Amino acid sequence: KSKFLFIPGPSDPGSPAIYPRPPLPQHITKELKELVPSAEFLSNPARVQYCTQEIVIFREDIVTKMCRNAVYFPQTSNIAEHVARTLTCQGHLAPLPLHTAPVYWDFDRSLSLYPLPDLVVVADKFEPFSSQNLECQVINPGSFKRQDFQFHTYVPSTRVVEESQVPGEMDIMDYGY
Secondary structure, eight states: OOOEEEOOOTTSTTOOSSBSBOOOOHHHHHHHHHHOTTEEEOOBSEEEEETTEEEEEEESOHHHHHHHTOSSOOSSOOHHHHHHHHHHHHTBSOOSOTTTSOBOGGGGGGGBOOSOOSEEEEEOSSOOEEEEETTEEEEEOOOTTTTTSEEEEEETTTTEEEEEEOOOHHHHHHTTO
C-alpha cells in the first residue's frame, strides 16, 4: 500500500518564509485528499519512520543559500560532499544566520539532525546529488522537470539510492510501445 507525502515548499500558498513550515491548509488539499485517500500532508521539514529507519525531508533551496553565504568556498568544487558534511556535522538543516534562514525559536528542534537520521532528502533546485557522511545519506533529487524527469529512489532494505527516470516520448518509441 503506497502513501503519497506532500510537503510544502518555499513558493507554496500558506507557507510563511520561516522554518518550520506547517502543512498545506486543508481548504487547499481537501479535493486532492478525496481523490487520493492515501495522501498525507506533512510539515516542512518532515520526519518519516520506515521500519527501523528515519528519513528527514526538507523542501528548501538550502544548497543555494549555503553556497551564497559560505565563508569558505570549497576548492574541490564537490558541493554535494560539502553540503552533506556541513548538515551532518552541524546537526541542523539550516546552519545559516537568522536573516538568511529565519526560524521559530520554539520549534528549532524540528530542524535538528540529532541523532542523525539514515537519510536526509534536501529537495532543492540545485543539481541532483547523493553523498554520505557519518553513515547518513544526504540526497537532492533536484528539479523533476529541469532534470528530464529524473528522480532518486531509496531502497530501505539495502540503504541504496538509485537514479531513475520517467521515459520520454523518444524513449517510448525506441521500445516500440
